[in-house]
Amino acid sequence: MTKRSKVAAFPYIIWIVLFTIIPLTLVFVFAFTDKSLHFTWDNLTNASKYMPVLIKSIYLAVLATVICLVIAYPLAYIMSRKNGNSQRMMVMLVMLPMWMNFLLRTYAWMTILENNGLINTFLQSIGLSKIQMINTQGAVVLGMVYNYLPFMILPLYSIMTKIDNRIIEAAQDLGAGSLHVLRRIIFPLSFPGITTGITMTFVPAVSTFVISGMLGGSNNFLIGDLIEQQFLGNEYNLNYGAATSLLLMIVVLISMGIFNQFDNAELEETLI
Amino acid sequence: MKKFFSSFYTNLVLLFLYVPIVVLIIYSFNSSKGRVWTGFSLEWYEKLFHNGVILSSMLNTLIVAIIASVAATILGTTAALGMHNMKKVPRNVIKNVTYMQILNPEIVTGISLMLMFSFFRMNPGFVTLILAHITFCVPTVVLNILPKLRQLNKSIYEAALDLGCNKTQAFFKVIIPEIMPGIVTGFLMAVTYSIDDFVISYFTTGPTAQTLPITIYSMTKKRVSPEINALSTLMFAVVLAILIFVNTNDIKKEKETVKKIAGYKNN
Numbered sequence: 054m055t056k057r058s059k060v061a062a063f064p065y066i067i068w069i070v071l072f073t074i075i076p077l078t079l080v081f082v083f084a085f086t087d088k089s090l091h092f093t094w095d096n097l098t099n100a101s102k103y104m105p106v107l108i109k110s111i112y113l114a115v116l117a118t119v120i121c122l123v124i125a126y127p128l129a130y131i132m133s134r135k136n137g138n139s140q141r142m143m144v145m146l147v148m149l150p151m152w153m154n155f156l157l158r159t160y161a162w163m164t165i166l167e168n169n170g171l172i173n174t175f176l177q178s179i180g181l182s183k184i185q186m187i188n189t190q191g192a193v194v195l196g197m198v199y200n201y202l203p204f205m206i207l208p209l210y211s212i213m214t215k216i217d218n219r220i221i222e223a224a225q226d227l228g229a230g231s232l233h234v235l236r237r238i239i240f241p242l243s244f245p246g247i248t249t250g251i252t253m254t255f256v257p258a259v260s261t262f263v264i265s266g267m268l269g270g271s272n273n274f275l276i277g278d279l280i281e282q283q284f285l286g287n288e289y290n291l292n293y294g295a296a297t298s299l300l301l302m303i304v305v306l307i308s309m310g311i312f313n314q315f316d317n318a319e320l321e322e323t324l325i
Numbered sequence: 326m327k328k329f330f331s332s333f334y335t336n337l338v339l340l341f342l343y344v345p346i347v348v349l350i351i352y353s354f355n356s357s358k359g360r361v362w363t364g365f366s367l368e369w370y371e372k373l374f375h376n377g378v379i380l381s382s383m384l385n386t387l388i389v390a391i392i393a394s395v396a397a398t399i400l401g402t403t404a405a406l407g408m409h410n411m412k413k414v415p416r417n418v419i420k421n422v423t424y425m426q427i428l429n430p431e432i433v434t435g436i437s438l439m440l441m442f443s444f445f446r447m448n449p450g451f452v453t454l455i456l457a458h459i460t461f462c463v464p465t466v467v468l469n470i471l472p473k474l475r476q477l478n479k480s481i482y483e484a485a486l487d488l489g490c491n492k493t494q495a496f497f498k499v500i501i502p503e504i505m506p507g508i509v510t511g512f513l514m515a516v517t518y519s520i521d522d523f524v525i526s527y528f529t530t531g532p533t534a535q536t537l538p539i540t541i542y543s544m545t546k547k548r549v550s551p552e553i554n555a556l557s558t559l560m561f562a563v564v565l566a567i568l569i570f571v572n573t574n575d576i577k578k579e580k581e582t583v584k585k586i587a588g589y590k591n592n
Binding site: 058059060061062063064065066068069072073074075076077079080083124127128131132141143145146147149150152153154155156157158159160161162163164165167169170171174199202203252256257259260262263267277280281284285291294295298301302305309 | 331334335338339341342343344345346348349352359360361400401403404406407408410411419422423425426428429430431432433434436437438439440441443444456457459460463467517521523524527528537538541542545553554556557560561564565568572
């Protein structure tokens with residue numbers, strides 16, 4: 054292939070500049086200017102008023118991510134030790150719900166948790182009183198865990214399939230107990246999968262507005278809901294919205310800085 | 326004991342993943358609107374197929390998905406080919422921007438595109454929606470093709486040249502077939518991303534171009550709309566059918582290869 058074929062990438066470079074670089078730059082521009090494009094700090098001071106919303110979003114997303122990790126880790130290990138055919142079957146079973154639109158999956162939980170939903174109807178039929186489940190923090194976390202659990206399972210599984218059974222057996226032969234094997238062999242070798250899984254769960258969880266809107270009601274207003282309201286809803290103000298989005302981007306960048314280095318081969322493998 | 330525990334745990338997680346879907350499917354056959362089972366009926370399926378809004382948004386979704394994924398595949402394939410021939414530094418810069426697009430929260434991509442469209446006074450509608458869809462589909466195509474190019478054996482291309490192909494012929498006879506699996510996977514993933522996308526579409530489309538996920542979202546706002554249950558059941562059935570078809574095909578192919586290898590050995 055000749056050097057000329059570099060040219061083939063130019064349309065994509067132009068596309069990136071037009072539809073990624075310029076839009077993100079505009080977020081910065083809008084965040085630091087007023088309606089007549091004069092520099093101002095007002096948008097950011099306004100956004101900092103919503104610090105409690107941001108902290109609550111981070112708190113719920115961290116909670117959901119930790120629960121996902123706790124549920125997914127043993128499952129991924131069990132999956133990775135199965136034989137070829139049942140491995141493929143299990144991967145399909147884990148992926149299948151992901152193929153359904155997440156709005157429908159979240160709607161399903163609405164049906165189950167509502168005040169006259171499935172669980173409460175059942176409780177009443179056996180003579181117990183109703184429990185308030187929808188519009189609580191728990192419901193939001195449940196929705197996040199349910200929607201993003203496969204994003205945690207799959208990277209963990211894909212890295213654990215690479216752990217050679219012989220290494221585990223060698224450790225056992227040398228006298229290591231199960232806990233010791235977990236701590237000294239499986240955990241270090243699966244670490245890149247853990248960080249990828251955490252990023253892939255935390256980022257969509259912290260920025261969601263659909264799950265909190267559908268399962269959390271008005272009491273559980275998260276940073277995503279705020280941005281949605283500022284761009285399309287009652288609190289319409291593009292400059293405020295850009296400033297709030299900037300805060301969200303900073304949170305995401307910090308979390309990725311902690312958990313991932315760019316150009317990470319494992320990440321590449323899981324993303325595609 | 327260990328085996329019992331691990332299969333018990335696996336089933337528990339699978340139960341958690343599938344119970345909501347099963348609930349939706351069961352309710353889609355309920356004859357009343359409420360949560361109480363009053364009898365089997367296909368009423369909601371009938372209503373679904375007479376619901377003009379759902380049908381037209383389904384059509385919109387398909388049109389957008391096809392245009393966007395074809396455009397994204399062409400753009401992404403040329404991009405990957407060009408990037409492959411670049412020096413390390415510029416290539417890594419583009420690659421990192423590509424990752425960034427994927428890792429960026431969807432809501433940020435959505436609002437940044439919305440800001441740009443409104444800044445340049447573009448009315449939200451089909452055009453903005455398709456531009457947005459191409460934008461989030463291209464990175465997956467690029468990242469699917471790049472590894473295939475890395476695995477490419479340069480000698481085959483050179484052999485084609487030695488055997489009398491000119492550069493264009495060698496390109497279409499050697500390189501394109503070699504990276505075809507990457508192109509196909511990239512295209513299919515672009516189609517599914519486009520059909521499935523809600524967040525970015527929500528911020529970049531107007532009332533004239535409602536896609537299916539956007540229609541679903543407005544239906545869920547009304548809380549009780551059993552037509553959604555019927556729609557979910559149908560979509561689940563379609564996905565299941567596709568997956569089973571693809572997998573049995575894979576298994577068949579695998580068996581054929583095994584047979585072939587066995588055949589060679591016997592000869």
